Amino acid sequence: MAVSNDTSELNVGTGAAQAVSGAKLSALFAGTMGPLIGLVLLCLALALTTDTFLTVRNILNVLDQVTVLGIMAIGMTLVILIGGIDLSVGSVLALASMVMGYVAYPDYLNLGVPAGIAAALVVAALCGLVSGLLVTVTKLPPFIATLAMMSVARGLANMITDGSQIVGFPAWFTNMSIVRHFGFLSVTVGLMIVLAIVFAIFLNYRATGRSLYAIGGSAEVARLSGIPVKSLTNWVYAICGLLAGLAGIVLAARLDSVQPSSGVGYELDTIAAVVIGGASLSGGIGSIGGTAIGVAIIGVLRNGLNLLGVSPFVQQVVIGVVIALAVATDTWRRRRQ
């Protein structure tokens, strides 16, 4: 089959090196000039108006704060690229973290944190796969399929402990988000960066990644060209679910607790980050580089407004305005071309 990648995954290292050296790295950020300029201006403004923004400590804080959003946004980028949407990521995050707590915590199954993480990732991927199957087999619009999953996953998350939270994990687990190796890099931030790089390479240089762009551009053209549209769609939703689950584990490490009510509204933040990064909700346009910028804009904006002492309510207003502005300038720029 045209896009199979059977044994080649074994050679990721060498192949990736060749591929990246074959093209300019700037290709990863192609078409994201607008958001990038916005991010730079935002940073400049904050550097001038506060004396704390442009400190190493604060920048590291921002990185820590965006890990959950960043990991989810990678999965959402894939979904939006193929012309879909996933509203369930916030609920799947909560469900995955509850599964982890339930499996790991001494009062419940007491199987240890690694088993809990594994179970959480499996459940999260399955949630995504079910959404994908609802889209490809039952032919539900992605909006409806994932809206249903959003409700189901939230309900399941609450059912596990009847709505109560689970507090207290081993130190090595919470340290993953606290201890900064080499003086700057926590495990969770490192994980986010590695995932972003892996998926950026996947989207740019893997046949399967390029196929996602084709599906988003026109699913029928892709299908008639021999691309297995349905199975790739299932995979994309499963990976989006998996990454939402991973984000749930990261959140658990950051908070040293899991609660069924976590992640409410995260799907909207995630979609916002992807869209601010230049992705088109109709599919076919977008990149991990753009999404990284989108995530950074939201992270820097929240951080900066906090530093300036702006109330969280006003922050919501500002972020809403930024979303509208970002997409409006993008639309305007495309029309002019």
Place this chain on the structure above:
Amino acid sequence: MSTEPRQSESPHNGLFVNGLSKSYGPVQVLADASFEVRPGEVVALLGENGAGKSTVSNIIAGSTKPDAGIIIWRGEPYSPANPAAAIEAGVGMIHQELKLLPDLSVAENVYVGRLPMRGGRIDRATMNAKASAQLKRLGLDVSPERKVRTLRVAAQQQVEIAKALALNAELLILDEPTAALGGEETELLFKQIRKLKAEGMSFIYISHRLDEIAQIADRVVVMRDGRIVARHERADIPVRTVVEQMVGRSVERMFPKLSPPGDKTVLEVENLSSPERSFNNVSFSVRSGEILGIAGLIGAGRTELVRAIAGADPISSGSVRVAGQPISLSGPAAAIEAGVVLVPEDRKEQGVVLEQTIGENLAIGNFDHVAPRGWVFPKAVQRFAEAGISRLGVKGRPNQAVGKLSGGNQQKVIIAKWVSRPPKVFILDEPTRGIDVGARAAIYDVIADLARSGMAVVVVSSDLEEVLGLSHRVLVLSRGRQRGILDRDEASNVAVMELATS
């Protein structure tokens, strides 16, 4: 050729277009266009894509403003600010892409924007009765309460015409009205046009199908590069003359000389039927180097048949063999693997991703070639694209968006996507739909070359002349049934139509 309208001795109550010009930035799309349409007359407006027909029509219909020039309509200066003003003045336009609301009823569509009201509520009885009257005027037997979505394309178009009639239009602009119609439906449309003409209505008729012009038009205006290059007082002018005026050079031959086919049978289709009965028990074979044309009216099952052979749609029974081996019809991927490729009917929806570059469009479906072990190297894609571009003579660069290319070049990109594999069976569905007359010859040459290189080629077309000129043999379908296969020397216009309408 007629005299200039501005020197016309006997002014009439129709439309005078005088010296219209329009530029977008540095590009002049319309230059000093002048012609007239008398009451009760059909004027055919001919020209290639980009010749300026749409610009003229849009100006007359009020959706574009001219830079210079005047229009006189019914004895008065006429410069509609928007389509609503044009409609108010009795000028309507039926667009190629119909602009109906599919989930509303026929009557609601006819009266949308001016629904008859009584006591603050829609007066459905009056609306349906009035719509019915307009439909009757067209000789159309459709319930005014039916949802437009449930109507066939031809009937939907007539709802548009009924809408224009209800608006008291006296001049109708028809943009490619027969593009989606079959033979019988076209006949019905022509009958309606003649009837309305007799009532004094005028028409501007835009079409690519030159054979229709002689049947329906009274006069012909030919445009090229934004200018009017010829005006004919009669419509029965030789097609060759019109084509030459449209493309601005002499067209020596439309169809390439076909090489004789080989002996080896490549494609064998046996008793193929579709689950929806859109085609039944179809059997044929195509030899290496042979071009088989598939003719038939709209709805005869031609597209459904070739899509099934290419694995795009499921079948209910039958088999397909390629080079003697039975192939799986489980999906396009399996068919492509077996060497069967399809250039689909709807170029923009099924053939190319318009926003993506030529290189990306060529890479889709060829990742096994351009992506060794699954790694896509931009340079490999570039080289692959350059090879395809030069082989097919595409006017474009690898990193150019396909949406910016002309229809003919887009079609070449789709063909280029497949040629390098190389396939054993090449199927082309409506390969020249919406493509300029001048560019068609290039597509015909490409198709003849595909056959010459040893592939079995199948061409579906609604353009009968095209099927006859391009095929070694012609298979005729009618209502899903195979009516016969004619050899080139026995396949004539009449012979094919007889079978197609049987």
